Amino acid sequence: MDYENLLKKIQRLRKEYTFDSDKQTTFLWEKTIREAIAKEQIANTDAIKMLVKECQKKINDIDFLLLNDRQQTEQDRKLLFQKKDDYNWLISFFTGASNRAKSIEARVNQDLEK
Numbered sequence: 001m002d003y004e005n006l007l008k009k010i011q012r013l014r015k016e017y018t019f020d021s022d023k024q025t026t027f028l029w030e031k032t033i034r035e036a037i038a039k040e041q042i043a044n045t046d047a048i049k050m051l052v053k054e055c056q057k058k059i060n061d062i063d064f065l066l067l068n069d070r071q072q073t074e075q076d077r078k079l080l081f082q083k084k085d086d087y088n089w090l091i092s093f094f095t096g097a098s099n100r101a102k103s104i105e106a107r108v109n110q111d112l113e114k
Contacts, residue, residue: 001101003037009108029104036097043094052094055087062087 007030014026042048062084066077 001098001105003033003101006101006105006108007033009112010104013108013111029108032104033101036101039094039097043097048094052091055091059084059087 010026010029010033014023017023017026043052062080065072066080072080
């Protein structure tokens with residue numbers, strides 16, 4: 001994704017908007033895009049790639065246990081689901097930023113076409 005171009009579009013929209021609430025929205029978009037840039041830079045480091053890969057492995061291990069170990073108590077299952085949710089959150093923290101940026105980009109492009 002071309003973040004710099006998107007930031008320029010957001011700034012252009014800010015100048016075109018007449019309502020303060022719309023201008024405030026562009027500041028929120030800009031903040032979200034800058035966070036996405038930072039998260040993407042961090043996600044591209046070897047350490048985070050290893051962490052994400054390990055989280056994915058842990059999720060697969062949990063899925064295997066949930067599917068195959070029928071001796072687990074309900075409490076054990078709840079704990080496994082919580083761990084899985086935690087691993088998924090960590091993965092999405094780094095990988096989900098670009099999805100939010102794409103959503104903002106679609107809205108910006110839509111508003112620029114008006």
